[in-house]
Every structure is written in structure tokens, then in C-alpha cells.
Amino acid sequence: MEIRKTLLKIVGLMQAAIGGFSIVFAFLAFYNIFSIQTMLGATEADIGFYLSVFVIVGILSIISGLFLLYEQTRVGNHD
Amino acid sequence: MSKRELAIMTKPQLKRELGLLRATMLGVGGAISAGGFATIGYAAGIAGYAIVPVVFVIGFISLITMFSYAELGTALPLAGGEYTFSKVAFGGFVSFLTGWFEWLSNMFYTALSAMGFSYAIAYIYPQVNIPFIAVLVVIIFAFVNLKGVKETGTAETIITIIVLVILGVFVLGGWSYTQGTQPTHPPFPVGIIGIFTAASFLFDLYLGGEAVAASQAEIKNPGRNIPRAIVISGILLIALYTSVIAIAVGVVPPAVLMEQVSPIAFVAEQAMGPVGGILVTIGLAIAGLAATNEAIMAQSRVLYAMGRDGYLPKMLCKVHRRFSTPYIAVIVCAVFTALFTATGLVNFVVYAVNLGFIIGFSIVNLSLIRLRKTAPHLDRPFKVPLYPFMPLAGLATCAFLVFFIEPSVIVLGLELGIVALLVYYIRMVGYHRIRIALGGVSLGLGVFAAFAAYLLGTNSIVLHDVAPSVSTLIFGFLIFISIVEVLGGLLNILASSK
Numbered sequence: 001m002e003i004r005k006t007l008l009k010i011v012g013l014m015q016a017a018i019g020g021f022s023i024v025f026a027f028l029a030f031y032n033i034f035s036i037q038t039m040l041g042a043t044e045a046d047i048g049f050y051l052s053v054f055v056i057v058g059i060l061s062i063i064s065g066l067f068l069l070y071e072q073t074r075v076g077n078h079d
Numbered sequence: 080m081s082k083r084e085l086a087i088m089t090k091p092q093l094k095r096e097l098g099l100l101r102a103t104m105l106g107v108g109g110a111i112s113a114g115g116f117a118t119i120g121y122a123a124g125i126a127g128y129a130i131v132p133v134v135f136v137i138g139f140i141s142l143i144t145m146f147s148y149a150e151l152g153t154a155l156p157l158a159g160g161e162y163t164f165s166k167v168a169f170g171g172f173v174s175f176l177t178g179w180f181e182w183l184s185n186m187f188y189t190a191l192s193a194m195g196f197s198y199a200i201a202y203i204y205p206q207v208n209i210p211f212i213a214v215l216v217v218i219i220f221a222f223v224n225l226k227g228v229k230e231t232g233t234a235e236t237i238i239t240i241i242v243l244v245i246l247g248v249f250v251l252g253g254w255s256y257t258q259g260t261q262p263t264h265p266p267f268p269v270g271i272i273g274i275f276t277a278a279s280f281l282f283d284l285y286l287g288g289e290a291v292a293a294s295q296a297e298i299k300n301p302g303r304n305i306p307r308a309i310v311i312s313g314i315l316l317i318a319l320y321t322s323v324i325a326i327a328v329g330v331v332p333p334a335v336l337m338e339q340v341s342p343i344a345f346v347a348e349q350a351m352g353p354v355g356g357i358l359v360t361i362g363l364a365i366a367g368l369a370a371t372n373e374a375i376m377a378q379s380r381v382l383y384a385m386g387r388d389g390y391l392p393k394m395l396c397k398v399h400r401r402f403s404t405p406y407i408a409v410i411v412c413a414v415f416t417a418l419f420t421a422t423g424l425v426n427f428v429v430y431a432v433n434l435g436f437i438i439g440f441s442i443v444n445l446s447l448i449r450l451r452k453t454a455p456h457l458d459r460p461f462k463v464p465l466y467p468f469m470p471l472a473g474l475a476t477c478a479f480l481v482f483f484i485e486p487s488v489i490v491l492g493l494e495l496g497i498v499a500l501l502v503y504y505i506r507m508v509g510y511h512r513i514r515i516a517l518g519g520v521s522l523g524l525g526v527f528a529a530f531a532a533y534l535l536g537t538n539s540i541v542l543h544d545v546a547p548s549v550s551t552l553i554f555g556f557l558i559f560i561s562i563v564e565v566l567g568g569l570l571n572i573l574a575s576s577k
Contacts, residue, residue, distance in 0.1 A: 007566075007570070008570060011563060011566045011567050011570060012567070014563045014567075015521070015563055015564065015567040018560055018563060018564070038543055039542050039543055039545055040542070040543075057524060060517065060520050060521075060524070061521070061524065061564070061567075063517060064517045064518070064520070064521045064567050064568070064571060065567065067513075067514055067517060067571055067574075068567060068570055068571065071570075071574055
């Protein structure tokens with residue numbers, strides 16, 4: 001049960017962090033900071049699509065991570 | 080809905096502190112808005128001098144539905160207004176959709192009122208930052224609403240009386256000005272389409288009765304005071320708006336009115352000099368504050384009711400121990416309203432408000448008809464006269480006006496309806512199923528990240544102007560993301576259902 005609890009915590013935090021990074025990356029790409037648009041070979045028409053995809057992926061990843069963290073607290077309470 | 084459920088619902092938890100005067104002022108103050116007066120100029124440009132009968136007729140159209148509000152408000156004196164009516168009449172997704180649009184419409188209306196205040200101020204001080212001032216107003220009145228209904232009602236009453244006095248001065252001043260001038264306007268219309276478009280644009284002028292219904296759980300002696308407050312406020316508003324508009328187009332031609340940021344203040348300045356312009360600006364600014372105050376109260380009560388019934392998180396129906404206000408709902412409403420107000424979009428918001436309230440009015444009339452059939456023995460202290468013609472007429476006029484709403488707003492309405500469907504599904508489907516669905520999504524993301532890493536590793540996709548070391552780093556990061564997402568997905572899918 002301790003291993004499960006630790007795994008839930010670590011994976012949950014990492015997923016949430018990845019989600020946050022994805023959203024930040026989306027806005028970096030949108031404003032072409034660090035020439036991300038050039039790196040991706042994205043045209044001006046495509047960039048809105050990239051923004052939407054990364055933001056949605058980011059939000060889903062954050063929510064999934066939060067679910068794991070919540071599950072971890074429930075496992076802790078049931079011990 | 081069973082009798083037991085109905086009995087439970089008829090037990091309010093908010094305090095009844097509003098008497099007839101305050102309830103009436105709630106209805107009048109909730110409708111009088113600087114935003115509404117700002118839009119009169121645009122509508123006058125569309126409909127020409129026919130704007131005067133248009134405003135008069137809209138008032139009577141609204142009054143038809145206000146009778147339905149009065150009957151349902153006295154039969155079901157609970158917080159929530161149209162949402163509560165449709166919950167009792169239909170239940171399920173229909174009532175959720177009603178509450179959803181009701182909340183959104185009130186939120187747009189709050190934003191519009193706050194912006195109306197800012198535009199009024201901008202007439203005297205052009206350098207003000209309009210969205211910033213509007214957001215500040217929203218925050219201040221959120222605090223007022225957190226404090227309590229009695230304080231809200233008192234503030235509303237005082238503000239509304241001041242505004243009525245100033246508008247009364249405007250009407251008298253404008254009337255005496257027009258006595259000394261020759262009428263030059265041609266006979267009516269710009270065209271019948273223009274008239275109907277103006278009607279759909281100005282629909283929000285008479286939304287005061289809806290504000291009374293949303294706060295019916297806090298009105299003393301509801302069986303007597305609710306219908307009286309609704310009808311009296313409706314009649315007052317018809318008289319007020321018709322006279323104001325008639326004076327406005329009597330002093331300034333509609334085409335000129337259309338170009339003004341604050342048309343009524345402009346008319347006052349023409350008729351009564353700079354002092355008149357400033358006085359009316361102060362009145363409109365105060366009206367904007369009153370409408371903002373009332374709209375925050377109305378939208379928070381809708382969220383309270385939806386939280387109470389389980390459509391939205393239960394925390395929204397928490398009532399503050401000391402102030403007896405739904406403080407969580409007030410805070411949530413204030414946050415969303417402030418965010419939307421900060422955008423500064425005005426004309427679009429007007430149509431959005433009207434579409435939302437037209438939907439609400441239609442639901443009210445439909446709910447009345449349905450409840451007369453399914454709950455004929457429900458205690459109704461007030462009954463709509465000339466049933467079923469009144470609610471059917473209300474329904475028909477609302478349906479007709481929808482055709483003249485800006486098409487992009489109709490599209491927005493459909494999009495918001497889809498979002499409502501998603502929110503309802505997520506709320507109703509249950510925690511465990513949502514986790515499984517998210518687990519599946521995470522698995523998919525993990526597989527996609529692994530595939531992207533594979534393509535990068537085999538040079539099937541190339542990152543432009545990127546050093547090989549950085550490309551390797553990105554490859555490693557994609558692998559890491561893939562592992563985390565797959566693990567996260569499996570953990571969510573395999574989670575206990577207890």
C-alpha cells in the first residue's frame with residue numbers, strides 16, 4: 001500500500017507538471033519565443049491549431065495528475 | 080417531481096428580508112442599466128423614430144411573460160428563478176440548460192452594466208480605462224453582496240430612487256425643450272426589419288421582473304409581494320423608457336443619437352446644457368452600479384439553486400453563517416464576471432444577453448403551461464389571466480424575436496449549449512467513470528508521445544535549426560512523457576471504484 005501511495009504521488013505530480021509545461025510551451029510557441037515556431041516548421045495558419053492542441057493536452061494531463069494525487073490521499077486515509 | 084421533493088424544495092434557507100418596496104425597486108433597478116441606455120442610440124439608428132413604439136411594445140411583450148413569472152414565483156418561492164421553474168416542470172437536462180443559460184445571461188448582463196457605468200464616466204473623463212473601472216465595480220459589488228441581502232436591498236432602493244429622480248428631471252427638461260422647437264422628423268420607419276432588429280436588440284431593457292423572480296426566496300410575504308412587485312416594476316419601466324426615448328428622439332435625430340457613446344447624456348446636454356449632461360451622466364453611472372449589484376445577486380442565486388439540486392458542486396449552496404448569503408456562489412460569479420468584463424466587448428454582449436433571456440422567457444412560459452397540466456393542484460396565490468393565451472403569446476413573441484438576433488450570437492449560443500452538455504455529462508456520469516475516461520486519454524497521450532519519439536529518433540520528422548544534442552534531449556523528454564502518461568493512465572483505469 002505504501003508503494004502504491006508513493007507511485008500515485010510521484011506519477012500524479014509528474015503528470016500535473018507535464019500538463020503545466022505543455023500549456024506554457026503552447027504560449028511560447030504562439031508568441032514564437034525561442035524560435036519554437038521555426039523549430040516546429042509551423043506556419044502562421046498552423047500555430048492556432050498547435051496552441052489549441054497543447055493547451056487541451058496540458059489541461060487533461062493536469063486533471064489526470066490531480067485525480068492521482070486525490071487518490072493518493074484516499075489511500076492514505078483508508079490505511 | 081414527487082410531493083415530498085416539492086415539500087423539501089419549498090423550505091428555503093436564505094432569509095426573507097425584502098418587502099414590497101424593496102422588491103419593486105429590485106425589479107426597476109435591475110432593469111435600469113447604463114448599458115441599456117447606451118444601446119438605445121444604436122437601436123434608434125436601426126429603427127429610426129419608430130423606436131418609441133418599439134420600446135413601448137417590447138415592454139408589453141415582457142409584461143406578458145412577467146405574469147408567468149408572477150404565478151410561478153408565488154407558487155414556487157425558492158431561489159433560482161427560471162431555473163427553479165424548469166426544474167419543477169421538466170427536471171433533468173432541460174432544467175440544467177435553463178440554469179446554465181440563466182447564469183451566463185446574468186453574467187453577461189453584469190459585465191454589460193459595469194461597462195455601462197464605465198462608459199458613462201468616460202463621457203466626463205475620456206481618459207479613464209473603461210475595462211479596469213468596470214472590473215473594479217464588479218469586485219466592489221461582490222463584497223456588497225457577500226455582506227447580506229438587507230444591505231443589498233437598501234443600497235438598491237436608494238440607488239434606484241436617485242436614478243428615477245434624475246431621469247424624471249431629464250424627461251421634464253427635455254419636454255420643455257421640445258415645446259419651444261418645431262418637430263422636423265419624417266413619418267416612421269427605416270424598414271420593418273430594422274424595427275424587429277431593434278426590438279431584439281433592446282429586449283434586455285425590461286429584465287427587472289426576472290431579477291425579482293431570481294430573488295423570490297428572500298421576499299417577505301411572497302404570495303402577495305412577488306406579483307405586485309413584478310407588475311408594478313414592469314409598468315413603471317414601460318412609462319419610464321417610453322418617455323425617455325420619446326424625449327431623446329424629439330431633441331436629437333436618431334441618426335445622430337446612434338453615433339454617441341452616451342446618447343441620453345448627449346440629449347440632456349443639448350436640452351439642458353452642460354449641467355444636464357453631467358446630471359444625467361451621474362444618473363446613468365448610478366444606474367450602472369444598481370444593475371451590477373442586482374445582477375451579481377441574481378446570478379449567484381442561480382448558482383446557489385443549481386448547487387442545491389446537485390447539478391453543480393454542493394459547495395455553491397453553502398450559506399455564510401453570519402451574513403446568510405451564498406458566499407461561494409457570489410465569489411465564483413464575481414471571478415467569471417471580472418474576467419469577462421476585462422475583455423471590454425460591449426455590442427456583442429448585448430445580443431448575448433438578449434438571446435439568453437429570450438431562452439429564459441420561453442422556458443418560463445413553457446414551464447407554466449406544463450405545470451398547469453402536471454400539477455393542477457399546486458397552491459397558486461396568483462394566476463396568470465387569460466390562460467393559455469398569455470403564455471402562448473409570450474412564447475410566440477420570444478420565438479419570433481430570435482430570428483433577428485445577430486447570427487454570430489446564435490452560433491455562440493449553440494457552442495455554449497454544447498459546453499453545457501459536456502458539463503452536465505461530466506457532473507452526472509460519476510467520479511469513477513470520469514477517472515476511467517481520463518485514464519484512457521492519458522494512455523493515448525503516452526502512446527502518441529512514444530510515436531513522436533520514434534519518428535524523431537528515425538529522422539522521419541526533422542526539427543529545423545536545432546542542434547543534434549538538443550534533438551536528443553527532446554527525444555529523451557518525449558520518452559519520459561510517454562512513460563509518465565502511460566503509468567498515469569493505467570493507475571487511473573485500475574483505481575478502486577469504492
